[in-house]
Amino acid sequence: MTNRVGVMLRDPGFWGDNAALIGLVVIGAVFSVLTPFFLTWANISDLLVSASILLVLATAQQFSIVTGGIDLSIAANLPWAAVVFGLAYNGGVGMPVSIIAAILAGTLVGVVNGLVIAKLKVNDFIATLGMLGVMNGVALIVSGGQSFAVNSHFLQSLALGSIGPIRYFYLIAILIAVGAHLLFTHTAFGTHVLATGGNRDAARNMGIPTDRMKIAVYVIDGALVGLAAILLVARTGGSDPSLQTSQLLTSIASVVLGGSSLFGGRAAVLGTVAGALVLTTLLNGFTLLQVSEYYQPMAVGIVVIAAAVLSRLQK
């Protein structure tokens, strides 16, 4: 048994496959040594709360990346869905309808992305870059360029409430990630998505409707961004139409850290979760250690590159 562990540890593929998880353990260990405040349930719980929105966005991003695509429009779809959510709720339609409106708003962007990519044969990067601009404009027009407060008892308890020690906020994010993981590993749909991303010609030869698969992943992606928008409004207490560029970049970084290939075909949802947690842990630890926030983007960038180098060991 110890021998098998030894073999596993000497295999460079093991380190590459689990780069994010190993990184998370190492970074966690370093911070626990440096400050007694890191490894407390209160801090871990806070950390998970601040990772929740990123977790949902990274899972959304995972769907487009697994087909060899990328979704840049997340940065505009998130504020757009948040604005729709806020306007609907402040307009008095009630919370359930507002929630549906936010998810539909996000889904709509996904549908357009999917159709432009699958039917008009526009490259994923270009199509979602275009939608990034379009939806940024639409969100600004619809909101008049102003952020506004959304006051709701429901959103407050969503942001702050808990079942025992488990906060609703990250419970939702974890359920989404687990659901995505099961979809990829235990359903025919997930397998067909992986096949579409891994070898589109082969998938088509086997009779899989690859265009429909491509549209489907962007629809799921968009719906998840709509859900993330609700969490964002709950967390910040308002709708803000401005671009969420850092959320976009960290969502991509999380997926890459997690070991999914940007060329598609591989979905490492649990790796993506670990990736998002690594990035959030870095920020959390730096804050605890009172390191200037100016160092944070630098550390994130270095970690992403280090992970990419590690994952090259897989080959």
Add this chain to the structure above:
Amino acid sequence: MTPILEIHDLKKSFGAVEALRGAELICPAGEVTALVGDNGAGKSTLIRCITGVHPPDAGTIAFKGAPTHFTSPTEARAVGIETVYQDLALVEDLTVWQNMYLNRELKRGIGPFRWLDRRRMIAETHAKLSRLLVNMPPVRAKVRRLSGGQRQSISIGRAASWGSALVIMDEPTAALGLRERGAVETLIGNLRGEGIAQLVISHDLEQVMRISDSVWVMRAGRTIAHWRTQEVDRTRIVAAIAGGQV
């Protein structure tokens, strides 16, 4: 006994180019039929007509005795004509069993909660392939980790496993080394016992002599000769391909 596939006087033009000018072919059940000819002789066009990629202009294609007009590869596959493409149509990041059951997944559960029956697919992939393959790869391994011959074998094994009546193989061993080629040839031999008609396009005449029951030669869009393999030798096949006396 009615052959699985019988083609008579098939013609197909692309604009001014006459790709097929009267092709003939018969593939009986349980036999390996070799299709040979120089590049541009019309072999690929003939295959594409059989699998529904191109509709022929004239002539007949009879499948199990009944005339057919496939308009798409999906229709051809539905009646049991499987093609092993040169790119093998395998997804490298999926496992052997996932590729084996790609788009034919076994599921359990009800309604929207239908999960993959992974255990059964793994067991049945093993059962199906280990009967046919010389060098059986682990069914849980990703295709990325397999050798060229193992990939070829899985692609052929998959094509033969789905109640197929006719399996068409385009240069199945062109990219393989000697030992791997032997394994694939053994697989083709094993499939003969399953009663499947196999149509093999090959440039390797030694191989044609080793594995086939009959040889059909095409030249300039026509079928110009065919023999039982045991009644012919390499020299006469070469002469027919090159255009000498038959």
